[in-house]
Amino acid sequence: MTVSDQQMANAIRALAMDAVQAANSGHPGMPMGMADVATVLYSKFLKFDPKAPNWADRDRFVLSAGHGSMFAYATLYLTGYASPTIDDIRNFRQLGSPCAGHPENFLIDGIECTTGPLGQGLAMAVGMAMAERHLNARFGDDLVDHRTWVVAGDGCLMEGINHEAVGLAGHLGLGRLIVFWDDNRITIDGSTDLSTSEDIAARYVASGWHVEACDGHNFNDIERAIKAALADNRPSLIACRTLIGKGSPNKEGTKAPHGSPLGADEIVATRAAIDWPYPAFEIPEDILAAWRATGEAGAAAHAAWNARLAASANAAAFKTAMSGEPNGAWLKPHLDSLIAAPQKIATRKASEIALTAATAAILELLGGSADLTGSNFTRTASTNTLDKNDYSGRYVNYGIREFGMAAAMNGMALHGGIIPYGGTFLIFSDYCRAAIRLSALQETRVIYVMTHDSIGVGEDGPTHQPIEQIMSMRLIPNLDVYRPCDTIETAECWALAIESASTPSVLALSRQNLPQLRTDISENFSAKGAYRLRAATAPRKAILIATGSEVEIATVVADKLEAQGIGADVVSMPSWERFDAQPASYKSELLPTDTLRVSIEAGTTMGWERYVGDGLRIGIDSFGASAPIDALYEHFGLTADKITPQIVARLG
């Protein structure tokens, strides 16, 4: 007997309700509601090869409504991916199972990105679709010709980032992006009527999208809608009218199955209602076979693609791009040129010249700015505009969309073949912090170029002056925060950021000009996180630890101390994370605890206890103010004349 679409869909429903029940925790409603859509998508449209989850030309599927993670685990298992196994699903939400509460890209190859923080999955999918078009423009249809599919819920659409993502996708004309909206009219608190009155279709149309609607429980109608989406050259939203928890006779269509197990009794009732008389976690052979067959078309496509790659003149360049191992040869000549002609420039400008060298050498670097190109200095001669008329460009005008930019960069990095970087003011890291965290959690190589990194912003005042931002990003696990002090360190930090394949980086850069302090380029000293820029001449009584624009001030303080016979080392510390990773011997030699240690950084002093103990912490623990830069540094006591006497006094 032929296996029906309905039986296939019910396999998802059964796995979802049984896994959540076993865990006594989770969200059965979404996978049960969207099981029919999943069946049509996987059996008729999605291009995937379960035996090769990282095949470069696969379609990308993003479960933006990540709480419905059993949708992902069920489809991956049923279609025959090596992971998760049925035992992994039995251990849903248990310690060590790859079937985590929300899908984690670092646990399962078939999971394209980590989702759960609402709205970001769809926004990352926009980045994946951008990556696909860009690489298609670079390498041609033979090698890059796939789509990006998304399942999103009401939460994803209500979050602010949705506006940014949808606006960007519409503007860029990303016709290969197709979003299924699980239109179940239920949120956690109840009916969507409680909190929204929006005409979602009209909003998407207003942003340049194509919108279809279908009955999410009618296989033919789902197929019709998908075909219509494929035929349209705009990004598509398919509103799938569904019942949350579909199949559960007493709970479907209510908020009950959103985030709780159905309960043993209701599971019995559901088994009866959907004619699923099989034990938990057992999929009948014929149904499993039908599911396993869905990957066959993709496997054939993959084989054909392999043949095209082997024959392609682009093969080597394509493999290099996808390898994620960029050539670092640009750095040395760039450093040599800096040493040959030292420059007193802002580190944002130093970043521009480093980028000029790097983008010329590394074609995978793809930049942009959230409408601050002329301030972030993120554009170089090598990076033409990427827009809907020319996807080969390497520079994106992201608009005033910091969060959308960050999420899109995550998507591009996850797609592969691209090393994205994007600029904004450091203060607006607060606007995209949730995406920066996902960069770190997902281990993506995304480079945040964040300029105007202190009260050095000047007249724009406290709303635009970072105080706590640098320290707060140092708190995020697996994020490298760099605050270079001059042209040399800026280039070194760029090199480190580009090399770090599984760690995102933030470059905090000055608005104001800074002298070139480094003369020794025998080694990338920034790689150690901190190093002795200048050793004491007189007997050492103090160690000045500074970052970025305050390193220059530290050198002046050291001069003043030395003039009084007080020896002082100057330590430049561009990266806490890298310093913390050094051997204990290096750390104790650089920062011995028996010497007065003084931190100087134009930001919060909280946290500097780590390196100065009960020494002095010079910084700013209040909001900033509006004034010219020199007046501000004077006002906040960040001048050598104000710092030096404090050190002298402390030394007694």
Place this chain on the structure above:
Amino acid sequence: MTVSDQQMANAIRALAMDAVQAANSGHPGMPMGMADVATVLYSKFLKFDPKAPNWADRDRFVLSAGHGSMFAYATLYLTGYASPTIDDIRNFRQLGSPCAGHPENFLIDGIECTTGPLGQGLAMAVGMAMAERHLNARFGDDLVDHRTWVVAGDGCLMEGINHEAVGLAGHLGLGRLIVFWDDNRITIDGSTDLSTSEDIAARYVASGWHVEACDGHNFNDIERAIKAALADNRPSLIACRTLIGKGSPNKEGTKAPHGSPLGADEIVATRAAIDWPYPAFEIPEDILAAWRATGEAGAAAHAAWNARLAASANAAAFKTAMSGEPNGAWLKPHLDSLIAAPQKIATRKASEIALTAATAAILELLGGSADLTGSNFTRTASTNTLDKNDYSGRYVNYGIREFGMAAAMNGMALHGGIIPYGGTFLIFSDYCRAAIRLSALQETRVIYVMTHDSIGVGEDGPTHQPIEQIMSMRLIPNLDVYRPCDTIETAECWALAIESASTPSVLALSRQNLPQLRTDISENFSAKGAYRLRAATAPRKAILIATGSEVEIATVVADKLEAQGIGADVVSMPSWERFDAQPASYKSELLPTDTLRVSIEAGTTMGWERYVGDGLRIGIDSFGASAPIDALYEHFGLTADKITPQIVARLG
């Protein structure tokens, strides 16, 4: 000779271009472009009394495009507010001038809120409009009957928060909110075509708004559009087609005047072009008189309102509400009831019962949740739903709009008469961090109820488990972060948050049940930030400092140490900020540096050096994991059995 609208508008243009030129810094383009709209608004529609900037029933005006701050300073000066003076304007963007680069509510009474971080002004205005309707429902038309007006730019509309704010305003039917969109088709990087293709009007209509368009340089057309907006019962967007830098013959309509002075030559040319032959900062008497006359209607309205207030049966209640001095009498009986019947419950549940008492007693408390009501426990018997059918309610279903909720709460607190609180998961503080910062900078009493505050979240996994969030909020100036350990501390922290008229608060609350540890309610010990919950019995060798859910663990560790003859104090530290504000003698008595100090908190250990020096920091410096709570605490080493031996070993 009668002064023309054009002359009045040109006074704004002149002040804007001259102040920016004098400062050699700032944004003349927006105030010059929107000067004509400002003239119509202030002379014909805005209800304001320059002699009483804090009059409760004034219209609220929000300059969401805060970079155009000279729009605000010019109109305030011209209409006759005491501040800013013309000398203040001469000192635009200089240290100590109230005319900061961006408008700061804490510097000038006539500035309703701090703007500059794009999109948030409009979103705060939504909160102000909510406050107006709620207080109107409570006190009637006689006392509360005003409008909220906004000037927003393309940046405000492109930011994600705009979607949340617009959705909320449309859903709540805030017809007294009118937004002027400065439709100048220019952003910092150039034409809006570079980054957006959106049909903005269609999007607003899709969200339930009324949309008008006008020629922003035609006084009659502006007036027509405003009248149409007033006649519609939906919130209104008025698209004002303008030229940025209008009046500057060589720069208007380009990106040049957005964020740079016009330059001396262009200012000469502009003076000629707009027929403004007066010296910088000099406004001819007749033009100034015409401007000063615009406040007369408001002054008369204010006098009439004063008479109505004097005669109102609601006068006392209204004054109490607006005073911002809520009665704290609810606390004592609540604490007594807790002592009478100790409860082992989650602190989110403890928060609910504290709120039940507080909301019954304090009618100004107005709550809500970003679609997590049943998880945050933010709703009480006293708080009915506030919606477009009943603005008297005291509970807002904010939807999945954390950032919009936070900004709306800022607006409500700034409006006055309301003490807003709102719930979400602590992890989503990252989504609304930019608004939390503005709560702190603006000195607003906003209370963030942030539950699920650690790996105690359990199965939802790393995307939902705060690690660095608590510490990162401790970094924000003027923000009180509370992490109470039991029912008693939760009530105490609520009382402190409600009392803090000029400081926002975050309550970090557990998902999991915690025992009631406190027995002494003779004093609000949480007010000290940290206190000795339990003193060592054996000779003291260690001090355990813990917060929230880890205080219970610390007491078990102490038991185990005492059983080995090692005396250990247990210090509960619900608030770093409050502890840091204590006298040095209190701090050194509680945490002497000659005793081993151990911090225990289920989050990042970075920062705890402040209190433990080189002692032990027990916590989590990586992302979390998906598993049941007990497995996670075991996995991350946060159990008494794993902590105790480390202390014993350290004590040698």
